[in-house]
Amino acid sequence: MNKRSSKPTQPGNRKGKIVRLAAKPQPPMDVAALWQAEGLDLEGVTQELAHLPELNATRVVKLHQRLSAGEYVLHSQRVARKLLEFESELTR
16 A cells, blocks of 8 residues: 555555556457357358247337236246147157
């Protein structure tokens, strides 16, 4: 600590001044190269994403609001039935 102020001093700073150290600039990350290094197929993932259905953002936001407010009623029997139906579809 500097005797004249409550600010801590940097190690090796004999005059008690705060030294600001600048972070080294990082090169931009090449996501495609990173994925390739990890063995992921960027083109394949892009094609898979193109086949996914679009999200209804309004519906998602409304559901989130109802969940947050505790207003969403979960019907466990219906969820269980739908899970079983989905699972039977996978085994066909």
